[in-house]
Amino acid sequence: MVLSETIKFPVHWRVARISDFAKVKGGKRLPLGTALTSEPTDHPYIRVSDFKDGFVEKSGLQFVPDEVFPKIARYTISSSDIYISIVGTIGLIGRVGAELEGANLTENAAKICEIEPWVDTDYLKYFLRSQRGQEQIRALTVGSTQPKLALFRIGDIQIPIPPKGEQLWISQVLRNLDNKIRLIRQMNETLEGIAMAIFKSWFIDFDPVRAKSEGRQPAGMSKEIADLFPNNLSDCDVGQKPEGWCKCTLEDFAELNPESWSKSTAPEKIAYVDLSNTKWGVIESTTNYFWQDAPSRAQRVLRLGDSIVGTVRPGNGSYAIISEAGLTGSTGFAVLRPKTQEFTEFVYLAATAPENIERLAHLADGGAYPAVRPEVVAATSVTIPANRVIIEEFSKITRTLLNKIAENGRESRTLAGLRDALLPKLLSGEIKIKETEKQLEQVL
Numbered sequence: 001m002v003l004s005e006t007i008k009f010p011v012h013w014r015v016a017r018i019s020d021f022a023k024v025k026g027g028k029r030l031p032l033g034t035a036l037t038s039e040p041t042d043h044p045y046i047r048v049s050d051f052k053d054g055f056v057e058k059s060g061l062q063f064v065p066d067e068v069f070p071k072i073a074r075y076t077i078s079s080s081d082i083y084i085s086i087v088g089t090i091g092l093i094g095r096v097g098a099e100l101e102g103a104n105l106t107e108n109a110a111k112i113c114e115i116e117p118w119v120d121t122d123y124l125k126y127f128l129r130s131q132r133g134q135e136q137i138r139a140l141t142v143g144s145t146q147p148k149l150a151l152f153r154i155g156d157i158q159i160p161i162p163p164k165g166e167q168l169w170i171s172q173v174l175r176n177l178d179n180k181i182r183l184i185r186q187m188n189e190t191l192e193g194i195a196m197a198i199f200k201s202w203f204i205d206f207d208p209v210r211a212k213s214e215g216r217q218p219a220g221m222s223k224e225i226a227d228l229f230p231n232n233l234s235d236c237d238v239g240q241k242p243e244g245w246c247k248c249t250l251e252d253f254a255e256l257n258p259e260s261w262s263k264s265t266a267p268e269k270i271a272y273v274d275l276s277n278t279k280w281g282v283i284e285s286t287t288n289y290f291w292q293d294a295p296s297r298a299q300r301v302l303r304l305g306d307s308i309v310g311t312v313r314p315g316n317g318s319y320a321i322i323s324e325a326g327l328t329g330s331t332g333f334a335v336l337r338p339k340t341q342e343f344t345e346f347v348y349l350a351a352t353a354p355e356n357i358e359r360l361a362h363l364a365d366g367g368a369y370p371a372v373r374p375e376v377v378a379a380t381s382v383t384i385p386a387n388r389v390i391i392e393e394f395s396k397i398t399r400t401l402l403n404k405i406a407e408n409g410r411e412s413r414t415l416a417g418l419r420d421a422l423l424p425k426l427l428s429g430e431i432k433i434k435e436t437e438k439q440l441e442q443v444l
Contacts, residue, residue, distance in 0.1 A: 009428050013162045019155030021116040022124075026086075026151050027105035028075030036062035038358075043069045044103040046077065046096065048085045049316045051109075052279065053416065054094040054129065054178060059189070059280050060317050064104055077105045082112040082125050084137075086149040089276055091137040093128045095121070110151055118164060122171035127159055130423045160427065170426045177419040184412045185282070188405045192281050195401040199349040202394060203383060209233055209242045228390050244386045249379050250350060253343045254336035256378040259301035261328065266291045270328040272298045275310045275318040278333075281352065282409060283320045285416075286327065300329035305341065307348040308333040312371045315361030321348045323406030334374035345398040346391050350382050 018024065030036070036045055043064040050056050064072065077083060079101050085092040087108040096103060105111060115121055127133045140153040161167070201207040208218035208229040218226045233240040241247070261270075271286040272294060278284070289298065302308065302322045310318025312332045321344075329335060336351055338344045350356065360377065364370035384391070425431045 009160045010162065013160050015158050015160055016119075017155060018112060018124075018157050018159065021119050022112050023114045024151050024154045025111055025113060026075075027077075027107045027109050027111070028072045029107040030064070031068060031071050034065070034068050037065060038062060041066055041069075044100055045106065046083070046100065046103050046109070047106045048088060048092065048108050049279075049313070051083070051085060051092040051094060053181070053284060054125065055182070056094065056096050056100060057279060058100075060315075069104070072104055075104055076102045077111050078102070078113065080113070080115070080121060082115075082121060082128070083109050084112065084128065084149075084154065085109050086151070086154075087146070090141050090147055090149050091128075091134050093125055093133075095125060110149075110154060112154065119159075119161060120164065120167040120171050122175060123161075123167040124159060126171065126174050126423060127427055128157070130427055132424065132427065133157070133159075173426065174419055174423065177415055177422075181412050181415050181419075184408045184415075188282070188408050191401045191405050191408075195345070195398045196349055196353065198394070198398060199346075199353065202390070203346075203350070204353070204355070206233060206240075206242050225390075225393050228385075228387055228393065241383050242385065245383050246386070247381060247383055249381055250336060250347055251378045252384075253382075254307070254338050254347045254378070256374055257300065257335050258337045259303075259335075260299045260331075261291075261301060270294055270298060271326055273302065273308070273320075273327050273329045273333075275312060275316075275330055275332045278308065278310065278318045278320050280317040281320055281405070283324075283327075285413075294328075295330075297330040297332060298328050299331050300333055300335050302327040302329045302335065303337060305338055305344040307336040307338075307344075307351050309336070309351050309360075309377050310334075311360075311374055311377065312369055313361075314357060314364055314372060317357060319352045319357075321402060321406075323402075323409065332371075334377035336378065342388075342392045342395050345395045345402055346382075348402070349398065351377060351380055356380050 030045070041063040043066070044061050045064045046056055047062070050061060077096055077100075079096055079098050081095070083094055083096065083105065085108060112124070115124065128137070136157045137149060140156065141147050141149045162170070208221060208226055209231070210233065211218040212226065212229060212231045213233060217223070218229070230243040230245070232243050234243045236247070268291060270289055270291060272289055273283055273286055274295075274297075277286065289295075300308075304322055304325055306322040308320055308322065308329055310316065310332055311334050318333075336347050338347050360372050363376060364372050422431070
């Protein structure tokens with residue numbers, strides 16, 4: 001692919017290959033028999049599943065044991081480098097933050113490093129994420145069963161390079177949008193953390209019951225709601241539970257995979273949700289297909305309020321609650337549809353509690369693509385009150401939080417759409433500084 005034949009840019013810009021101004025180095029496979037740990041050490045291990053929209057998601061990070069790190073100490077990444085996935089989902093591009101300086105990088109990714117000062121690192125990152133950059137990456141990728149981008153091919157990617165001042169301006173425009181998107185995501189992480197903390201307090205740790213048994217008023221709870229909880233815990237076969245509560249599973253609250261498209265019922269077009277675009281409660285993007293062109297896995301009908309939990313590599317956190325109508329999900333999801341609206345938040349938070357995701361990851365088997373059956377997700381054990389009013393009150397409290405998360409998610413996708421629309425125009429020199437600033441003033 002000759003870049004000048006596929007993209008027009010100002011005549012004062014030059015074209016250079018990555019190998020002209022940077023080096024490309026690979027990550028490192030863990031030593032045979034090494035098991036990563038979720039307990040933090042000084043050595044995070046960044047996998048392709050941790051790559052997000054230009055940055056690394058830290059909530060699911062795994063860590064290299066201290067005694068193993070010396071064996072792979074050379075294969076680290078710096079905040080001044082750019083990472084690129086080279087196996088599986090190819091072409092995920094981004095940078096790590098300063099807090100991940102020196103983290104180990106998976107062998108399924110490479111880093112572009114030692115970048116010459118006449119090329120702005122963020123400008124390079126944004127070009128590689130653009131349509132033109134991704135087209136070149138796809139053209140250089142080989143293999144169908146297991147696609148791979150060889151390290152030496154990365155150096156052949158051609159980059160249109162404006163003067164340094166223009167590079168910095170383009171980077172700043174796009175970074176402002178990315179920063180806004182990231183702030184929204186951080187807010188959503190906080191809101192979901194609050195919702196999950198309430199779920200854990202009420203239905204796992206039984207904090208209100210423990211407080212009442214000790215003669216205390218449950219913290220942060222009105223007397224009317226506190227009165228709904230029993231005063232004592234009783235022994236059971238798995239520890240303790242509130243008096244009068246019972247053990248059951250999510251099957252009592254939700255239907256499993258209730259609808260699937262067939263040739264006769266499928267719409268002409270679908271908006272497809274895949275596991276790779278669904279991470280830790282966020283559907284990052286959807287892909288539009290004509291039904292006849294859609295992947296064979298695009299079968300699950302998704303309705304508002306459904307919870308979707310990835311069954312392939314469940315430890316990767318491919319889960320979310322559906323807050324947008326008209327979506328179609330992969331058969332790689334277990335779809336849990338609440339039997340009544342009041343169960344919506346309870347089902348989602350029970351299915352995606354960290355303890356349950358860890359359980360699913362432990363139960364997954366199958367070699368290269370460890371998975372669990374959807375029935376295993378539906379069989380998630382929960383302890384529930386005889387008085388269902390407690391669940392209704394729980395839903396009222398957490399629904400506000402989850403609705404705000406959904407609203408923020410829509411704003412984030414709007415900003416991402418603006419960024420992605422601006423990207424090719426900025427990188428071709430098609431629009432100028434003043435035009436872009438006017439557009440951004442309306443959204444930032």
